[in-house]
Amino acid sequence: MAYLGMDSSNIQPTEEFPEDAPLRAQVEKLLHAGLRSEVEPRAYDPEMQQSVLARLQHVLAEEVAKRVEIAGFTLHPYAAEGIEEACETCMYFLSHRQFCALPELQLPVKPDWSCRLWRI
Amino acid sequence: MANMLWLQGGACSGNTMSFLNAEEPSACDLVTDFGINVLWQPSLGMDMGENVQKLLRDCVSGAIPLDIFVFEGTVVNAPNGTGTWNRFAGRPMKDWVKELTAAAQFVVALGDCATWGGIPATAPNPSDSKGLQFLKKQHGGFLGANFKSKAGLPVINIPGCPAHPDWVTQVLVAVATGRAGELELDDLQRPKTFFKSFTQTGCTRNMHFAYKVSATEFGQRKGCLFYDLGCRGPMTHSPCNRILWNRQSSKTRAGMPCLGCTEPEFPFFDLAPGSVFKTQTMMGVPKELPEGVDKSAYIKLTAAAKSASPAWAEKDIFVI
Numbered sequence: 286m287a288y289l290g291m292d293s294s295n296i297q298p299t300e301e302f303p304e305d306a307p308l309r310a311q312v313e314k315l316l317h318a319g320l321r322s323e324v325e326p327r328a329y330d331p332e333m334q335q336s337v338l339a340r341l342q343h344v345l346a347e348e349v350a351k352r353v354e355i356a357g358f359t360l361h362p363y364a365a366e367g368i369e370e371a372c373e374t375c376m377y378f379l380s381h382r383q384f385c386a387l388p389e390l391q392l393p394v395k396p397d398w399s400c401r402l403w404r405i
Numbered sequence: 406m407a408n409m410l411w412l413q414g415g416a417c418s419g420n421t422m423s424f425l426n427a428e429e430p431s432a433c434d435l436v437t438d439f440g441i442n443v444l445w446q447p448s449l450g451m452d453m454g455e456n457v458q459k460l461l462r463d464c465v466s467g468a469i470p471l472d473i474f475v476f477e478g479t480v481v482n483a484p485n486g487t488g489t490w491n492r493f494a495g496r497p498m499k500d501w502v503k504e505l506t507a508a509a510q511f512v513v514a515l516g517d518c519a520t521w522g523g524i525p526a527t528a529p530n531p532s533d534s535k536g537l538q539f540l541k542k543q544h545g546g547f548l549g550a551n552f553k554s555k556a557g558l559p560v561i562n563i564p565g566c567p568a569h570p571d572w573v574t575q576v577l578v579a580v581a582t583g584r585a586g587e588l589e590l591d592d593l594q595r596p597k598t599f600f601k602s603f604t605q606t607g608c609t610r611n612m613h614f615a616y617k618v619s620a621t622e623f624g625q626r627k628g629c630l631f632y633d634l635g636c637r638g639p640m641t642h643s644p645c646n647r648i649l650w651n652r653q654s655s656k657t658r659a660g661m662p663c664l665g666c667t668e669p670e671f672p673f674f675d676l677a678p679g680s681v682f683k684t685q686t687m688m689g690v691p692k693e694l695p696e697g698v699d700k701s702a703y704i705k706l707t708a709a710a711k712s713a714s715p716a717w718a719e720k721d722i723f724v725i
């Protein structure tokens with residue numbers, strides 16, 4: 286995705302975190318293999334957001350598939366009302382590390398992925 | 406020598422505590438260097454009972470000239486407009502306030518409760534509290550919109566929950582040394598010298614704001630607190646990052662969002678669940694966008710800012 290000629294997919298993930306690449310590949314593989322994540326309902330209102338976060342807080346860090354499922358990951362931006370909800374624009378996305386810094390997720394991602402906790 | 410009287414209505418004493426911590430100048434400097442004679446103050450006054458009543462009566466009658474009247478806390482009007490829920494020196498505090506403000510050369514409202522009603526006046530406002538000349542954003546308050554003290558100024562509002570110690574002592578010095586005329590007040594009667602800039606002015610997280618790198622938890626040493634944690638720094642008039650607290654730090658420097666405590670709407674959204682420390686959003690997009698920016702422009706701006714962000718913006722910085 287590119288806005289105003291800027292394209293954060295050009296930013297290469299930092300090599301400072303060697304554990305990120307295999308984990309990112311694992312998430313991608315899970316979704317390609319047909320893992321059905323809870324893409325909807327979206328966590329737009331505070332109650333829904335809290336309920337998704339509360340469920341994530343009970344999942345162990347190593348249960349990656351479970352986290353991806355509850356958060357409603359997709360390998361493409363989710364579009365609603367003309368807005369593309371992509372990791373790239375999400376407030377939790379670290380563009381250099383290509384990482385989701387939402388405390389309950391803490392997962393390597395890609396700019397054009399998405400999840401239902403997206404906030405800008 | 407300027408006589409100062411300080412009373413407390415519906416309050417938590419936070420502004421008195423703040424005042425006693427002042428450093429530039431200190432509460433003692435006011436007396437020794439700037440000629441302020443503290444007639445009475447809730448934590449410093451030595452007199453009690455009858456003596457205080459006599460002192461107050463003398464201030465009202467003019468037997469003791471009252472140069473500065475400082476009021477901390479709300480004017481309590483409950484029940485049924487009588488004000489008897491807050492009695493002081495033998496009568497409702499609100500009756501003393503009415504008479505003392507009419508007798509004083511200058512009236513200073515100190516802290517959010519005295520300026521706009523603050524937390525006590527938040528709906529449903531059970532104590533029927535008002536600020537001296539405002540109730541929240543509405544001009545008027547207890548004294549009415551047309552009130553002017555003897556020197557011709559409206560109430561000088563020093564808001565904050567509590568106000569910073571130095572805002573208080575510096576305003577008192579200006580008034581006591583005859584420089585009140587230099588105190589330019591804004592629309593909400595706050596001295597412009599303190600309340601013209603925003604909390605964000607001088608915030609160490611400004612670059613994170615510009616690059617839209619968000620803090621996700623309190624106390625983090627990186628990221629701006631606006632996007633997720635409800636920081637009101639860009640909308641709040643205060644010098645909190647210019648005149649540091651305890652000369653050391655500020656909320657945002659310590660990783661705590663500004664709550665907008667110098668604005669009349671504080672506490673915002675009447676403390677509705679989910680409104681504190683959380684940026685209010687609609688479909689994931691902030692409800693309050695910068696003026697003139699629509700949703701899709703905001704998203705494009707975010708993408709551009711994030712992709713232009715330097716790598717250091719994602720790393721911890723040293724924040725004092």
Ligand code: SF4
Pocket residue numbers: 370371372373375376377378384385386387390394398399400401402403404
């Ligand atoms: S919270 Fe944001 S960055 Fe994290 S996975 Fe969801 S959309 Fe992507």
Ligand code: SF4
Pocket residue numbers: 604605606608609610611612614628629630631636637638639657662663
């Ligand atoms: S933390 Fe608050 S005051 Fe500081 S830059 Fe961000 S929004 Fe502004």
Ligand code: SF4
Pocket residue numbers: 565566604641642643645655656657662663664665666667
């Ligand atoms: S940072 Fe904000 S909430 Fe804190 S004291 Fe300053 S104006 Fe008030």
